[in-house]
Amino acid sequence: MRDALKSRSAVNPITNLARFSLLKECARQGLITQGGVLHGHFIKVGTSSKAYNAIQLLIMYLKCQRSADADQILKGFNGFNLVAHNCLIAASVERGNLDEARRLFDEMPERNEVSWTALASGFLKYGRVEESMWYFERNPFHNVVSWTAAVSGFVQNGLNYKAMKLFLDMFRCGVRPNDVTFTSVVRACAELGAFELGMSVLSLILKVGFEHNISVSNSFITFSLRLGKVDLARRIFHRMEVRDVISWTAILDMYVEMGDLTEARRVFDEMPTRNTVSWSAMIARYSQSGYTEEAVKLFYRMIQDGFSPNTSCLASVISAMACLEALHAGMNIHAPGRWSDVMNTRKLMKEKGVKKSGGCSWVESHLTQALPKKQWKDLA
DNA sequence: TTAGGGTTAG
Numbered sequence: 001m002r003d004a005l006k007s008r009s010a011v012n013p014i015t016n017l018a019r020f021s022l023l024k025e026c027a028r029q030g031l032i033t034q035g036g037v038l039h040g041h042f043i044k045v046g047t048s049s050k051a052y053n054a055i056q057l058l059i060m061y062l063k064c065q066r067s068a069d070a071d072q073i074l075k076g077f078n079g080f081n082l083v084a085h086n087c088l089i090a091a092s093v094e095r096g097n098l099d100e101a102r103r104l105f106d107e108m109p110e111r112n113e114v115s116w117t118a119l120a121s122g123f124l125k126y127g128r129v130e131e132s133m134w135y136f137e138r139n140p141f142h143n144v145v146s147w148t149a150a151v152s153g154f155v156q157n158g159l160n161y162k163a164m165k166l167f168l169d170m171f172r173c174g175v176r177p178n179d180v181t182f183t184s185v186v187r188a189c190a191e192l193g194a195f196e197l198g199m200s201v202l203s204l205i206l207k208v209g210f211e212h213n214i215s216v217s218n219s220f221i222t223f224s225l226r227l228g229k230v231d232l233a234r235r236i237f238h239r240m241e242v243r244d245v246i247s248w249t250a251i252l253d254m255y256v257e258m259g260d261l262t263e264a265r266r267v268f269d270e271m272p273t274r275n276t277v278s279w280s281a282m283i284a285r286y287s288q289s290g291y292t293e294e295a296v297k298l299f300y301r302m303i304q305d306g307f308s309p310n311t312s313c314l315a316s317v318i319s320a321m322a323c324l325e326a327l328h329a330g331m332n333i334h335a336p337g338r339w340s341d342v343m344n345t346r347k348l349m350k351e352k353g354v355k356k357s358g359g360c361s362w363v364e365s366h367l368t369q370a371l372p373k374k375q376w377k378d379l380a
Numbered sequence: 381t382t383a384g385g386g387t388t389a390g
Contacts (some may be wrong), residue, residue: 020382049381049382051381051382052381052382053382054382055381055382055383056382059382059383082383083382083383084382084383085383086382086383086384087382087383089383089384090383090384093384112383112384113384114383114384115383115384116384117384117385118383118384119384120384121384121385122384144385145384145385146384146385147385148385148386149384149385149386150385151385152385152386152387153385155386155387156386178385179386179387180385180386180387181385181386182387183386183387183388184385184386184387186387186388187386187387187388214388215386215387215388216387216388217388218387218388218389219386219387219388220388221388222387222388222389244388245389246387246388246389247388247389248389249388249389249390250388250389252389253389253390256390275389276389276390277389277390278389278390279390280389280390281389281390284390310390312390313390316390
């Protein structure tokens with residue numbers, strides 16, 4: 001981000017569009033220093049749209065939790081601003097302060113579809129279904145987003161049957177579902193284990209024309225796998241025109257679950273891009289199947305490629321390391337290089353600043369069980 | 381114009 005700012009301003013004047021996309025990135029990543037620099041830049045050069053500018057700055061300061069700076073921006077508005085107020089509600093919901101969100105909502109002289117949906121989805125996010133429904137039912141501006149927020153919120157709270165009923169109501173009200181709606185609905189069918197219902201949804205997806213959407217196809221692959229329809233999952237994957245890392249990981253996971261390590265590895269090597277989950281799935285299966293060296297080697301490559309391991313990945317590699325360590329004394333004479341990958345991994349993790357991620361105590365207890373205390377101290 | 385909805389992987 002810092003480099004992007006530097007290079008853009010050095011080469012040619014930064015465009016409004018580029019400036020806003022950088023500011024959004026600052027908000028997303030919580031980069032207050034760079035966001036502040038952009039703010040200064042805005043003041044210096046001025047922008048064509050002051051209102052838009054102020055809203056983006058407000059979002060950035062709210063996301064970075066700089067309330068004093070956010071207040072300054074708010075003071076710049078000439079009285080009540082609907083969009084800014086909706087941003088304040090969203091920020092309160094994100095902090096989990098629903099009372100504050102409700103207070104902000106109540107004090108609004110006017111509200112729009114965004115204000116109502118922010119409240120309804122906010123309550124669902126924290127499992128407060130009844131309060132959410134209060135806002136949902138009274139929302140005078142229902143649209144595909146407010147309906148989808150309710151459907152997906154129900155699914156997230158495990159209310160899959162109710163989610164399906166809501167989906168039908170949405171249809172009856174003449175609101176056309178979109179790709180986001182379908183991903184939630186397909187998930188509900190998977191959770192319900194309802195194959196026939198899922199196939200009916202599929203015919204609807206084909207009718208409405210979302211069969212080429214990546215997220216919808218991915219959710220259908222998962223649906224098929226959960227219901228044990230491996231061939232169907234494979235067919236969907238092969239018919240996809242564009243696949244993302246999630247499509248690939250789902251198929252990788254399918255072979256991993258089937259215990260077909262050869263095919264899983266073939267998919268793993270073929271994947272155009274990988275993420276922490278794909279690495280972890282492969283490493284975990286190697287470790288569980290007794291291919292401990294391969295697990296540790298792959299872990300080494302994962303760190304080298306710049307991925308941070310998550311708790312479950314660390315747990316698999318630690319148990320693989322423990323097995324190797326137990327074997328190490330006897331094997332040292334015959335295979336002196338064998339342990340070097342483990343040592344290199346530790347060094348690399350330290351160099352790259354890989355933290356022992358959340359759930360550390362769980363990993364530690366796993367490790368202390370697997371290794372004598374002295375060896376654990378040496379490892380850490 | 382901005383602000384509100386998400387799923388898919390371990």
